[in-house]
Amino acid sequence: MRSASIVKKLTVLFTLWFALATTVYASNSIENVRIWPAPENTRIVFDLIEKPDFKYFSLKSPERLVIDFKNSRNNAVLMSAIKADRRVQKIRTSRAKEKGTTRLVLELAEDYKISIFPLAPAGQYSDRLVIDLYDKNSQPIATHDNSQGKRDIVIAIVAGHGGEDPGSIGAAGTYEKRITLKIAQKLANLINQKQGLKAVMIRSGDYYVDHNRKTELARKSKADLLISIHADAFTSSQPNGASVLVQATRRADSEFTRWIQNREKNSELLGGAGETIRSTKDNNLAIALGDMKKEYTMASSYDFAEHVVKQLKKVTRLHKHKPERLSLAVLKSSDIPSVLIETGFISNPDEERRLNNSHHQQKLAKAIYIAVDDYFSRNPPDGTLIAATRTREHKVSRGESLSVVAQRYKVSIRQLKSANNLKSNVVRIGQTLKIPQAD
Template sequence: MKLLLVILLSILLAILPFSAPAGPVAVQGVRMTPAAGQTRLVLDLSGPVTHKIFPLEGPDRLVIDIADAELTGQALQSGADDPILIGLRSGVREGDDLRIVLDLKQPVRAKSFPMAPDADHGHRLVVDLIPKGAPKGSSAARAATASRPAAGSRANPARELVVAIDAGHGGADPGAIGSRGTREKDVTLAIARRLAALVDKEPGMRPVMIRDGDVFVPLRQRMRKARKHEADIFVSIHADAFTDPKVRGSSVFTLSRGGATSEAAKWLADKENSADLIGGVDLGASDDVLAGVLLDMAQNATLEHSADAARAVLSNLSRLGATHRGEVQKAGFMVLKSPDVPSMLVETAFITNPAEEARLLNPANQQRLAQAILAGIKQYFNKYRPRSLVRGSNKEAAQQAVAEALADGAAVPASPPGGRQHAIAAGDTLAVIAKRYGVSLSALRSANNLEGDVIRAGQVLTIPGGSPGDG
C-alpha cells in the first residue's frame, strides 16, 4: 500500500505544473536630475514594485523601502550643485527588501508614482523631491508635474469636460408627489434639461443626460453610463419630501464613507469576473492587496473632490433661498458610488412644501436652480481642472494621476523602531499589519476602536500587547 502511494505521488508531481517562486525585482539603476530647485529620481526596474517612503530627521534623510527588490545597477551620485541631495546609499532590509536612503541638504516633500513600460524604457518608479518650504505655486513645486504633457499637446489632447446630468426617478418611478400632484420625475427632468442647455453653451464643456425622457433607468446603470462617457463630474437632481409640509430648503449630498466601503467590497469581490478600470488601472489584473490600495486611493480622491464640488453648488443654491442644512450631507445613495467620478445629489427643494412645489413648477425658478448648479460646477472646475483627461486611453498617465492624487499621503512616517504604534503608509492593509506584528485582526480592531477594516494613510494604529513587533 505504501509503495502504491509513493508511485501515485511521484506521478502527480510529474504531471502537475510547477511554478518556481518569482525572484526579486531588480533596480537596474537610479538616475537623478536636479531642475528648478527640486530633484527627480528615476529608478529603472525589471518589473512593478510595492514601495513606501518616509522622512527622517537629525540629519534630514528620506527612506525608500522597496519590497522584494535588489539593487543590481549603479546609482549615479548627486553633484555638488544639487539643491537637495548630498548622496545616496542602499542596503538590504528584512532579508528581501531594498532600502535606499537619501541624505538631504534640507527637508523635503516627496511625491512618487510608478510609470509603466514604453517604447524606450521599462518599469520605472519616479520620486520627486521638493523643498518643504517651497510654496505650492512656486517653480519648484510645479516642477513635479512639469514632465506631464500639457493640455492641448499631442500626447494629451485637450478635450471637453463632461458633466453627467441625472434627472432623478422616471418611467414607472414617479418619485415624490406634491400636494398639487406634481411628480418629482417631471420637475427633475425639466431642471436637468435646463442645466444641460447651460452646460452646452459653456466653452470646453459638454453635457451627458443620463435620461432625457420619461424612462426608468436602474440606479447602478446611471452610474455606469456616467463612467462610460468618461464624466468628469456627476450631478443627480432630485426634489426632497417629508411628512411635515412646512419643511423646506435645498440640500446637497455626497457619498458617505460607509457607502464607499460597501462599494469597494463589491468591486473587489467582482474584479475577477468583471474587471473594470479605476483611473486607468485594471483591478482584475491586480493582486488583492494592490487592487485594494488602488481602489482606496481612487475613492479617497473622488470623495475629496465630490465634497469640494458639492460645497460650491450648495453655496450657490443658498443665494436663491433657504437651505435645509448649512453643510453638505452624506449618504449611501447608489448613484454616488462611482469610485472615480466626483458625484453629488442635489435636492433642489421640498416638493411636499406647497410654496416650494409651486417654485419647482415655475420655469424661471427652474432656470435659476440650473444656473446655481452650473455656477458651483464651474467653480469646482476652475479650482481643480481634472488631471485624468486621458482616462482609459492612456493608461500610464491615468495611473500617474491616481498615484499623484494622494501622493502627499504616500510620504508618511513609518513607526519608530521597536515601538508599539504603526503609522499607516500607502499600501498597508489591516490584515498585513496584524500579520506583521503577530496579533489577531480582532485584537487590532479592538485596540483601535475599528468597526471594519478600513484604514487611511497617515493614521496611527496602537499595536496590542502579547507579541513583539518589528516596528
C-alpha cells in the same frame, strides 16, 4: 315546442355556468398597460388588481414574447399604449391552454434581452408586472475632442425618477420626475454653452433608468462628474429648502470591498490604475491603489458639493447648510465624483409652486452650473481644454522680478504685462500675477 323550451333553458344554464366558471378562474384582472420608450430600452407595465401569477416564453421568426396570466382576465385596451415605440410592434391576446388564463403576445421588432418582474403596490399604482426590453447592441455615448485636440470635461446629469416612477407628488399634484427633468435640461443647456464642458443627459425623456444603469451610462460617457437632480418630500408640509448629498463612508467602503474582491471584472471602476489593480497578484497593492482612488473620489465629491451649497444659498433657502452623507445607490461609484441635489421640498406648498416656476428652475440650474464652472476652473482634469487654457496664478515672493517669473513659466515679459495690465516692470512682494499661456 317542449324540446325547444328545454334547449333554451339548457342554453341559459350553460351561459350562467360559463360566466360563473370564468369568474372563479379569473380572480385577477389586467386593468391597464403603459409603455415607456427610452434610448436603450423599452419598459412595458401591466397594471393588475392583484399580484400577478404568470409564466412567459419567447418565440422566434418572428420575435414574440408570450405571457400567461393565470386566473386572470384582460380589461385593458392593449394597442392604445403603443405610440412611437420602435421595439413593440403589437400587443394582442391569444388562446391559452389553461382555463381562466389570459395569454398576451408581444410582437417585437427584433431579439432583445428581456427582464420580467412583478412590483408591489406603491403610491398611485396597484400591483404591476414589468417587462424591460434591452437592446443587445447598444451604442456607446459619444464623447469628442475639440478643435485644439483637448477633450471636454463631461458632466453626467441624472434627472431623478421617470416613467412609471413619478417620485414624490406635491399637494397640487406636481410630479417630482417632471420637475427634475426640466431643471436637468436647463442645466445641460448652460453647461453646453461653455467651451470645454459637455453635458450628458442620463435620462432625456419620461422613462425610468435603473440605478446601476445610471452609473454605467455615466462611465460609458467618460464622465468626470455625476449630478443627480431631485426634489425632497416629507410627511409634513413644513420642511423646506435645498440640500446637497454625497455618499456615506460606510456605503462607499462596502461597495469598494465588493469591487476589489472581483477586481478582474471591475477594474474599469477603479480609475487609471485599473489595469494594475486587475492584473497584480499582490492583493495588498490592489487594495491600496483602489482605496486611494476611492478616497480621491469621495474627497472630490464633497469638495464639489461645497461649491453647490455656496451657490444654492444665493438663490433659494437651504435645508442643510453643509453637504450631508447618506447611503444612496446613485452615488455608489468609486471612480466618478457624484452628488445628489435636493432642489427643495415638493411636499411644501410654497416650494412646490416655486419648483413649478420656470424662472426659479433656471435660477437653480444657473447656481449648479456656476458651481460646476468654478470647481473645474480650479480642478481641471489633465488632457482637457480647460486644463490647457486656464489662467494660472503666481504670488510674487521676495527676490522675484517680472523677468524671473516670465522665465519660470516660459512666457515673455510683454505677455505678463499685458495679462496683468502692468505699465512697468515693477512688481511687489505678495502680488498675484495671472500667467498667460505660452506662445
